Amino acid sequence: MILRSGHTPFMNQTSLFEIDIKQAKLNRLPKDGSVYYQSAFMDVESSAQFMHHLQHSIPWEADQLILFGKKITTRRKVAWVGDPQCTYTYSGVKKEPRVWTPELLVIKDRMEELAHAEFNSCLLNFYHDGEDGMGWHSDDEKELDSQSPIASLSLGATRKFAFKHKQDKKTSTLLLENGSALVMHPPTQEFWKHALLKTKTIHSPRINLTFRKMKLHHA
Ligand SMILES: O=C(O)CCC(=O)C(=O)O
Numbered sequence: 001m002i003l004r005s006g007h008t009p010f011m012n013q014t015s016l017f018e019i020d021i022k023q024a025k026l027n028r029l030p031k032d033g034s035v036y037y038q039s040a041f042m043d044v045e046s047s048a049q050f051m052h053h054l055q056h057s058i059p060w061e062a063d064q065l066i067l068f069g070k071k072i073t074t075r076r077k078v079a080w081v082g083d084p085q086c087t088y089t090y091s092g093v094k095k096e097p098r099v100w101t102p103e104l105l106v107i108k109d110r111m112e113e114l115a116h117a118e119f120n121s122c123l124l125n126f127y128h129d130g131e132d133g134m135g136w137h138s139d140d141e142k143e144l145d146s147q148s149p150i151a152s153l154s155l156g157a158t159r160k161f162a163f164k165h166k167q168d169k170k171t172s173t174l175l176l177e178n179g180s181a182l183v184m185h186p187p188t189q190e191f192w193k194h195a196l197l198k199t200k201t202i203h204s205p206r207i208n209l210t211f212r213k214m215k216l217h218h219a
């Protein structure tokens, strides 16, 4: 598949995405939720092209969050894409979504097929290297539909992702490889936190796209 300007390489190419039935049945959590991992969901060549495309076309911005009462700016970069009504408050900062690109809509379709759900928004994260990560959190903001799964696609460097149970602190880790997909089903966010761990020995970038469903009418 050759990436040419003015040409959308991901349109209608369902064969770029593979679902492995064995992996699709294997819950990575021992209790209180379910998480399914698909290695090589997107093929290697498409993953590289899509990563390159996103790296250069997305208006990446530093993330701002409140940590111990202080506003901090992350080295990790983010972008927020979604349907027009999908404003989102993330760590105390309100965000307006950017419009879906044709490429992102194709990926969204495939992620919906994998997760058996519909998504209306996507948070994109850019990690320069292993010094960028994401701390322990649950994706349980009030704007999110807690009945919907959350599905993410990883591109680039393999990184360690971890779950920690909120009550017994039991942890479960897995590696998120280039082209892999991860689906977290309810009630995972209620019982578990997750984090993208820092790994000093990794010197190449990673992009993660997290597809979500927001409630469009909330008080
Ligand atoms: O980068 C990842 O794999 C995880 C990102 C994440 O947890 C999030 O965006 O909420």
Ligand SMILES: [Fe+2]
Pocket: 137, 138, 139, 194
């Ligand atoms: Fe998350």
